[in-house]
Amino acid sequence: MVKYGMILMGVFFVVMFGVVPVHAADYVGSKKCKMCHMKQFKSWETTKMAKVFELLEPGVRAEAKTAAGLDPNKDYTGDATCLPCHTVDGTAEMPNVQCEACHGPGSEYMKVMMTNRDYKRDELIAKGLIVPDEATCRKCHNEKSPFYKEFNYEQRKADGTHEHFPLKKAH
Numbered sequence: 001m002v003k004y005g006m007i008l009m010g011v012f013f014v015v016m017f018g019v020v021p022v023h024a025a026d027y028v029g030s031k032k033c034k035m036c037h038m039k040q041f042k043s044w045e046t047t048k049m050a051k052v053f054e055l056l057e058p059g060v061r062a063e064a065k066t067a068a069g070l071d072p073n074k075d076y077t078g079d080a081t082c083l084p085c086h087t088v089d090g091t092a093e094m095p096n097v098q099c100e101a102c103h104g105p106g107s108e109y110m111k112v113m114m115t116n117r118d119y120k121r122d123e124l125i126a127k128g129l130i131v132p133d134e135a136t137c138r139k140c141h142n143e144k145s146p147f148y149k150e151f152n153y154e155q156r157k158a159d160g161t162h163e164h165f166p167l168k169k170a171h
């Protein structure tokens with residue numbers, strides 16, 4: 001009886017959405033990555049991007065906000081125009097430029113990293129991993145930012161992501 005119900009549910013999804021439902025990857029947060037990537041985590045923590053959410057609070061960087069025509073006393077922490085570039089997923093639940101803002105939502109590729117150290121990189125990419133390049137940064141470092149500054153990828157990568165360590169395997 002239970003099984004029959006499951007099949008009916010499946011048929012329902014296929015009919016309703018025209019596809020067999022596939023689970024998209026979710027954001028898990030940097031603390032989950034920390035247990036296996038301590039060196040990158042420690043280095044990332046010291047970068048400015050680990051703290052960008054607080055820039056939306058009233059009084060923070062008041063002079064820069066005034067110069068950009070924003071109200072320095074306004075609370076922008078719930079402002080939908082600012083959140084996409086000052087959080088991982090556009091909500092205050094996932095504040096700051098955490099690992100997954102550059103590497104993609106981790107719930108699925110993390111499972112591969114956990115279980116198979118000989119993974120092939122393409123497998124991870126198929127599960128949502130982003131190997132960051134200039135386009136990844138340009139999602140935020142673009143003219144829609146009230147504070148856009150010229151962006152030289154190689155220079156900024158050295159200044160702003162985290163220290164890089166060679167991988168143990170070629171993948």
Ligand code: HEC
Nearest residue numbers: 055056061064076081082085140141144145146147148149
């Ligand atoms: C399109 C993405 C984007 C949007 C939208 C955005 N920001 Fe930012 N913000 C950035 C980036 C990128 C920087 C860093 C610029 C740099 O250093 O090159 C930044 C920097 C800042 C700074 C630091 C400025 C300084 O010179 O010290 C503040 C404050 C800030 N943003 C507040 C806001 C507020 C408030 C909003 C909404 C009204 C907002 N941002 C909207 C991407 C964005």
Ligand code: HEC
Nearest residue numbers: 048049052085086087097101132136137140156157159160
């Ligand atoms: C989700 C949005 C987002 C993404 C993606 C992003 N950044 Fe940023 N970045 C910001 C914001 C916001 C700031 C402002 C920090 C501040 O002024 O304190 C910033 C600041 C920086 C800074 C520090 C600038 C300074 O004044 O010292 C560097 C360097 C940087 N980003 C490099 C990069 C690189 C390289 C990438 C891609 C690999 C990248 N960013 C991707 C939002 C983003």
Ligand code: HEC
Nearest residue numbers: 030033037040041044097098099102132157161163164165
């Ligand atoms: C602002 C963007 C950005 C953020 C945030 C970020 N990374 Fe990276 N990460 C990069 C870039 C760029 C590379 C190098 C890609 C390349 O050129 O091979 C990289 C490479 C890596 C690598 C490969 C080995 C190495 O050290 O280069 C690991 C592992 C990694 N990141 C883990 C993390 C973890 C864990 C976090 C969060 C604590 C994180 N990253 C946050 C941009 C970012």
Ligand code: HEC
Nearest residue numbers: 032033036099100103106110113114117121167168169171
């Ligand atoms: C259970 C341990 C574990 C967790 C949790 C984990 N990783 Fe990994 N990750 C690994 C291992 C092992 C490698 C391969 C390292 C090597 O070969 O040196 C790896 C490789 C990577 C790479 C390099 C991919 C490549 O081949 O270019 C990135 C980027 C990365 N992880 C990011 C993350 C991020 C972001 C998170 C959190 C969402 C995360 N990892 C969570 C174990 C883990």
